[in-house]
Amino acid sequence: MSDDAADPPADNPYLDEPPTDFDPVEALTEADAAVQAERLREAIRYHDHRYYVENDPAIDDRAYDALFSRLRDLEEKFDVRTEDSPTRRVGGAPRDELPDVEHVAPMRSIDQGGEAEAVREFDRRVRQGLESADWAGELEYYCEPKFDGLSVEVVYEDGVFQRAATRGDGQAGDDVTENVRTIPSVPQRLRGDHPDFLAVRGEVYMPKPAFQEYNRELVERGDDPFANPRNAAAGTLRQLDPSVTAERPLSVFFFDTLAGTEFDTRWEMHETLPEWGLRVCEKTDLKPDIEAAIDYRDARLDERDDLDYEIDGVVISVDDTDACEELGATSRAPRWAFAYKFPARSEHTTVRDVVVQVGRTGRLTPVALMDPVEVGGVTVSRASLHNPAEIERLGVGIGDEVRVRRAGDVIPEVAEVTDADGDGHFAFPETCPVCASPVERDGPMAFCSGGLGCRAQRERSVQHYASRKGLDIEGVGEERVQQLLDAGLVADVADLYELTVEDLTDLEGWGARSAENLIAELDEAREPPLADFLTAIGIPEVGETVAASLARYFGTFDAVRAAGEDDLQAVEDVGPTVAAEIRDFFDSEANRDVLDRLLAHVDPREAETETGDALDGLTFVFTGSLDGYTRGDAQDLVERAGGSATSSVSSNTDFLVLGSNPGQTKRDDAAEHGVETLDGVEAFESKLREYGVEVGA
Template sequence: MAALEDETDNPYVSDPPTEFDPAGELDADEAREQAEQLREAVRYHDHRYYVENDPVIGDRAYDALFARLEELEGAFDLDTSGSPTQRVGGEPLSELDEVEHVATMGSIDQGGDAAAVREFDERVRNRLDEADYDGDLRYFCEPKFDGLSVEVVYEDGEYRRAATRGDGEVGEDVTENVRTIASVPQRLRGDYPDFLAVRGEVYMPRDAFTEYNRERVESGEDPFANPRNAAAGTLRQLDPKVTAQRPLAVFFFGVLDASVEFESHADLHERFPEWGLRVCDRTRLVDDIETAIDYRDDQLAARDDLGYEIDGVVLKVDDIDACDLLGTTSRAPRWAFAYKFPARKEETTVRDVVVQVGRTGRLTPVALMDPVEVGGVTVTRASLHNPSLIEELGVNVGDRVRIKRAGDVIPDVVEVVEKNGDGHFAFPETCPVCDSPVERDGPMAFCTGGLSCPAQRERSVEHYASRGALDIEGLGEKAVEQLLDAGLVEDAADLYELAVEDLEELEGWGETSARNLVAELDATRDPPLSDFLVALGIPHVGDVTARNLAAEFGTFEAIRETAESGDREAFEAVPDVGPEVAESVVEFFESEGNRAVLTRLLDHVDPQAAEATGGDALDGLTFVFTGSLDGYTRGDAQELIERHGGSATGSVSGNTDYLVVGENAGKRKREDAEANDVELLDEESFEALLDERGVESE
C-alpha cells in the first residue's frame, strides 16, 4: 500500500480525475484493471481520512471515485468480495445468528474514586512482587468509550467476521453490518499478521447523532435517547443497508487473539494504525498511578469538547508479560481498571408526570421538567422507573428535584430537594391506554389488558410471529407496524383474516409477497401446542416451560380449563413451573381481554395435542453444541436430543458426553472438552450417532 504514495503508480491517489469515459467504451480487461486501481485508491483515501485524519482529496472527488468503482463492478459483473463498495450493505438477514468468540470478551473492574484506583495499583504491585517481576511498572491510559463493544476478525489480512460482546463468550453475528462502517478496513495494510482478532468500540459521533435524531423527528419517528442506544440499535439491524445509511464509527483498542505477539499495550496502539485500524489519539503512557489519576481528571475536563461520548478512562498495565503474570479472575483481568466519571447531576422542577405503557405492558412513569442543561445536553424528561421509586422519593408535580444521567446518559430523578406540595404522585390504578386494572409485581406495575391492550398489540403480534414462537416469515417488526397503521390488524387473530388484495394495496407489497405471507399464515393454523403457548406471550412462559406444560396437560383446552378454574397447584406440579409462573398462567387466562382475543384466535387456529416423546434412545447422554450446523438450527438440534431422552446444555463439564462442533466454532468449548476428556463430533459424526441409536434426524 505504501506504493500508492506515488501518484504515477495509481492515477486516483493525488488530484484524481472526477470525470470518466463511458464504461461501455472499455473492454473487460481494461475495466478490471481500472476497478482494481480504484479499490486500492479508495482504501488509501479511507486510511488517510479515518486513521490518519489527514485526507488528501475532498469529499466530492472521493464520491466520484467510489461511484465509478460501483459503475464498473455492476457493468462488468466483477467480483466484489473485499471491495470497498460492499460497505453499502448486503441482502437483509432473517435474524442475527450467535457466534462464539475466539477468546473471552470480559468486563473489567471499575470504581469512581481515587482510593479505589490506588487500591488497584497496590494489588498489582503486590502480585508482581510475589511473581518476582523485575520490569518497570507503567500504565497505558485510554478513554472509556460509551458505545458497543465488538470483536472483529481478520484472516490473511481480509475482514472475515464481527460479533457483539454478548455475554462475553457468545455474541450476535453482525458481520454484514460492521462491514458497512467506513472506519473498519475490509483489508489490512502493511505487514499484517496472518490472523488477528481485535476488540473495538462502535459508537455514533455526537454531531452525527444530533443530525440523525433531527431527521428522525422530522420524519415523525421518535428520537434515540443517546448515542450509545443509537449505535446499538443500528448495529443490530437485520438489513445491512439500513446500517450503512447511519453514521457509525469505531475505535480499536485490544487484541483477543493474534498470530503475532505484542510487548505492550503501547506497542499494540502504535501498530494498529500501520495495519489500517483506527485508534483514539487521547491515550497516554504514564510511570505511576498518581499520573494516571491526573490523566483521568484531564479527560473529565475535556469530555464535553470531544466528538464522542466517554464515561471514564481505562488504566492498563502496559507490559504484556506483566499482564500474563497478573492473570484474570473469573470475570475480569487483574491488570486493568476502569476509573469512572461521576454521573452528571442538576436540579429542575417537575411540571407533570405521564405514565407510558410499554410493549410488554409495563407502566413507566416519566417526569416532564423545565429544561435543564446537563453536560451540554438539554434534558426535559427523566425516568421515575416505577411506582415504588415515586413513593420512596416522595416526588410530585411542582417539586424541585435533582436529576442525573445514570450510566452517564439516561436521565433519572434521584431526589427531591424542595417540596412544593403534599404527598407523592398518585400512580393510576387502571391502564391509561385500555383502562384495564394495573397490577403490581414487586416494585413494578403492569397493565393486565394483555392481548387486548393497544399499547401491547404491536409487541404481542410481533412475538406471535417471531422465530421463537410460530416463525411466520415476512412478518417482522416493520411489517407488523405497517399492518397496524393501516388498520388491517389489531391483534393476532386478525392476521388470519388478511386477504391478498388487502396486502397488495400496502406500500412495498406486491402480489408475490402478499401471497407468500398468506401462505405462511395458513401454515400456522395447526401449530404444535408448545409453540402456540410460546406465541401467546404469557409472562414467564418460554420454550422449555411451554414444552413441559404441553407434555403434562396434552391439549390447549386442558390448560385453559385448569387456568380458568384457578388451580395453581396443578401448574406448580409441572417441572420448571413454580408459584410465580403458575400465577402468571392463571392470570393470563382470567383476563377478559385475553379471553376475547383467544376466542377469536381459536376460530382460526387449532393447537395440536402434544406429541409423545420419541423414546429414550439418548437417555443418559449429555450434548453441547458450538458453531453452526448445516442441517439444523441449534434450537432444533437441542429439541431433538431432549425428545429422545437426552440432555442439551450450554457449557462443557465433566458430565458432558459429546461436544458437537459446527462451522465457525470458537476455541473455548473445544478447550473445555479436551480438559474434561469429552468426545468431539462433527456434524456427520453426530448424525451417524443418531442413526446408530435409531434416532431419525429431522
C-alpha cells in the first residue's frame, strides 16, 4: 500500500494557494529540510495527479514551478533526495547504449483493417468463438483511440516506478527507464490501493501543439524538423542522454495491464487506473454491439484533427475479461481485439519547386516544395518524390496541383497530379546539383558519381564518420561539420586528423577547452576497431552487422579493401548486391584518395578471425542485462567458440543465461524443456571455462 492516498495529503501547506516565499535554504537545519522536502514531494505528486490525470489543476504553473525548484534546492543542499522524488524527472547520466530488457508478459500486436466489413467479420469470429466455449455472458465492446505513438511497458514494485521498456519485438525491448522517468505524466509513485507489483502498457506521444512548437524551434536553429509527432516521440524516447528527453514535451496514456492484477472487465480497468495515478484517455467508451463500435470509430475520425494527440484509428476489444480468456490469442495477436484503421489523409496543394537532395551514399532524392497545406493537423510544405522513376510515373511538374498524403499515415508524399498546370514533368538533372558530377541511374534510383569528391557526400560522410554509429567522436555534429567545411579546414574525413587547436580557436564559438577536447577525441580515434572503422567510412549497404562480419572474416582493413566480389560473398550477410557496392566503393578514384590520406592518420586494429570449436553443437539463449557485456558481446563470444546464440528457448537449447531483470517467458520455456539456467555473468563465464573457453581476468 502506498503512503500516497487518493485523497489530498493531510496537513500539507503546499496544496491550495501554497506559500512560495521560502526562507533561505541555508537557514534550515537538516532535519527541517528533510521534513519540508517530504511535504513538497507529497504535494507535487498530488498536483501532478490533478494536472495530468484529472485535468483539473489546483495551482497555476508559476506556483508549481516554485515548489519544484524549492524541492530541488533542498535535495541538492542537504542530500535528502529519494529514489521516487519528482526531481528525478530532470534526467540522469547519459548511457553508452540502450540494453535489451525482456517484458514480464508478451506485448502483442493487434489484427487490423480499414473497412467496416472487416470489423463485422471480427464480431462474427468473436461470437462464434464464445458460442463454441459455451460462454453465456453479455457481449459488449470496449472502444478506445488507437494512439500514434510509441508503446512502452512500465513496471511498478510496491507502488514505486522501477523500469520501462519499448515494445521492441513484443518479447523484449529497449530499456528506456531513465527516459520514461522524465515524462511528467508518468508517476514515480502510485496512489491509492495499488497492487504490490504492477506492469502496465502505455503509449508515449508528443502532443500536437508541443510538436509544432518544437519543430519550429528546430527549423529556427537550422536543424531538420521531425516528420510527425510519432517520430519525434520515438527519437526522444531512445535518446542516450535522459536530460535531452527531459527537455522535450512527451506525455503518455495508459491503456492496459500486463501483470500484477486482474479485472472483471476492461472498463473496470479503465476506471481503476486513474485511482492509482495512471492517466487514461477520456475518449474511451463502452458500446453495446459492433455497429455502435463502428459509429464510435466514425465519430473519432470526424474529430481527429481537433484532438491534441495523433490517432490513426480505434481499437475495439471485448470488454469482459473472462470472454477474452476464452477467445485466447494467436502467437501474434489476441482474438478479442481489432484495430479499425482510418484512411490515409490527403490534401491538395501546388508544387512551387523541386529540389534534389544528395545523401551520404550519393543517392539523389527529389523533394517537392509546395504551398503549405494541413495534412492531418500537420502543416506540410515539402513531400518526397522518392526517385526519378516516380517523377516520371506521376508526371509531376512545377506549377502542378497535386494530392498529398501521409504514406502509412506518416511520411508526406505526392500521391497524384490532379491538375497539370505546369510545363510538363520535372526534368531530373543529368549532373549532381552539388558537384556537377554525372548522375548514374540504378533501376528507378539515381546517384551522384562524385563519391567523396562531392561536398554534400563529404559533409554527410564526415557527420557519419563521427556519429555514434561511426567512431563516436564527440564534438563533430552537423553544425560543426558545416562550419569546418565553410572555413576550408575540412574537405573530407582525412582532414579531421590534421586540425589543430589554433585552427579551431580562430572559429566563432570555439574556446581553448572545446578545441582541446575535440583534438583529444580525434587522437583517441586513431586506432579504432576494424568493424567500427568499416561502418564509419560509409560504404553503401555496410552497417554495423555487415561490418562486424567483414572484420571477423578478413581480419584487416587491407584484406577487406583488396577482396574481390567472390571473396566478399563468402562472408555471412554479404550477397551479390552488397559485394558489388563494397567493390565499387573501393574502386572509386575519389574514395581511394581520401582513404589513402585517412590511413596516414588512422590504423584500424586487426580483428580476431579464428573461430574455435569448444562450444560446437551447443546453443545459448540470453535474457536480461549482463553486467559487463552487451547482448551482442555475449553472443559474439559464444559464436567465436563455435556455439550458437539464438533469441528463443526450445528443446534444442542447452543453456539459458539469466541477467538482471530476466524475462519470465524464457524462464518458463527453459523449465518446460529442461534447459539448464546460468544465473548471472559468473555462472556464464564459469560454464564457458568448463568447455575450455578463455574469458574474464
